[in-house]
Amino acid sequence: MRAGVPSGTSLSVSFARGLGVDRQPIDPLAFELLPPGLAQLAAAPLHLGAVAGLYRAAVRATTFGLIDHIVLRTQAIDAQLVSALEAGIDQLVILGAGLDARAWRLEALKGVTVFEVDHPATQRYKRKRMSRKRPPTDIRYVSVDFEKERFCNALEAAGFRSGAPCVWIWEGVAMYLPLPAVYGMLEQLTSLSAPRSELAMTYRAPGLLPYGAFGRAAIPAVFAAAGEPLKSTLEPHQLASALAPAWEVAFDEDSHGWRASTGSSAKPSRGFLSERLAIVRKRG
Numbered sequence: 001m002r003a004g005v006p007s008g009t010s011l012s013v014s015f016a017r018g019l020g021v022d023r024q025p026i027d028p029l030a031f032e033l034l035p036p037g038l039a040q041l042a043a044a045p046l047h048l049g050a051v052a053g054l055y056r057a058a059v060r061a062t063t064f065g066l067i068d069h070i071v072l073r074t075q076a077i078d079a080q081l082v083s084a085l086e087a088g089i090d091q092l093v094i095l096g097a098g099l100d101a102r103a104w105r106l107e108a109l110k111g112v113t114v115f116e117v118d119h120p121a122t123q124r125y126k127r128k129r130m131s132r133k134r135p136p137t138d139i140r141y142v143s144v145d146f147e148k149e150r151f152c153n154a155l156e157a158a159g160f161r162s163g164a165p166c167v168w169i170w171e172g173v174a175m176y177l178p179l180p181a182v183y184g185m186l187e188q189l190t191s192l193s194a195p196r197s198e199l200a201m202t203y204r205a206p207g208l209l210p211y212g213a214f215g216r217a218a219i220p221a222v223f224a225a226a227g228e229p230l231k232s233t234l235e236p237h238q239l240a241s242a243l244a245p246a247w248e249v250a251f252d253e254d255s256h257g258w259r260a261s262t263g264s265s266a267k268p269s270r271g272f273l274s275e276r277l278a279i280v281r282k283r284g
């Protein structure tokens with residue numbers, strides 16, 4: 001993260017959700033969250049008529065498939081979240097929330113307390129953009145730099161109830177943190193989670209960067225140049241052991257699995273197959 005500047009990757013994933021799939025945004029709030037120029041580019045398919053498909057395909061190609069990847073990721077996590085809420089869970093913590101607009105856009109979150117935990121610079125930007133938009137639910141903000149601070153005390157001070165189950169969403173964040181910070185966060189969220197809690201977390205598996213030697217050099221360089229270097233990878237079995245014995249892994253798949261679980265018309269992208277989504281449940 002660059003000092004004092006909101007996360008650029010949070011803007012790019014919001015852009016992808018605004019562009020959406022089948023000519024429809026999967027997050028219409030992206031148009032309010034993004035700076036005006038980027039919001040216009042994300043909204044273009046709504047106005048382009050017959051050439052909307054061509055426009056989207058061009059953006060998809062120039063971003064190595066980011067658009068479809070993010071659509072699939074967000075849809076898979078939404079589906080898991082809604083089913084956890086149907087089971088009666090009434091608190092949600094979004095770690096590294098960025099421009100996540102679930103608290104505003106998901107009807108199922110009515111009556112649920114939503115804690116958005118994020119880097120102060122990104123959170124400041126988001127709160128400014130959303131200042132005039134009342135969320136339909138109780139939303140509480142917690143500012144933390146995950147590389148420098150623990151979040152558990154601040155979360156409890158904001159009203160988190162560790163005696164009650166919760167859903168944790170940790171989407172597209174772990175790869176930007178060094179491994180000790182990732183393990184530290186897993187330890188904290190485990191200590192705060194009552195039985196039946198659920199965690200949806202994405203992480204980057206090693207060795208899967210596409211496009212050969214070019215990809216192995218260029219992809220990390222692009223993230224580093226944007227001020228958000230990729231800092232960690234995990235093998236699925238390493239994550240499972242870090243979570244054991246407290247958590248049981250219910251799902252751990254790349255974007256092919258996300259598509260199969262949602263039936264989405266977005267297509268997995270070769271450029272991002274190294275990102276996996278794990279859904280885990282706290283044992284009783």
Ligand SMILES: C[S@@+](CC[C@H](N)C(=O)[O-])C[C@H]1O[C@@H](n2cnc3c(N)ncnc32)[C@H](O)[C@@H]1O
Nearest residue numbers: 007009010096097098119122145146147171172
């Ligand atoms: C790719 S964005 C993902 C945002 C959001 N989860 C989503 O999917 O829309 C990465 C997020 O991680 C947060 N982040 C990165 N490094 C962080 C740190 N050291 N402490 C707190 N948050 C951090 C950024 O502020 C940003 O919101």
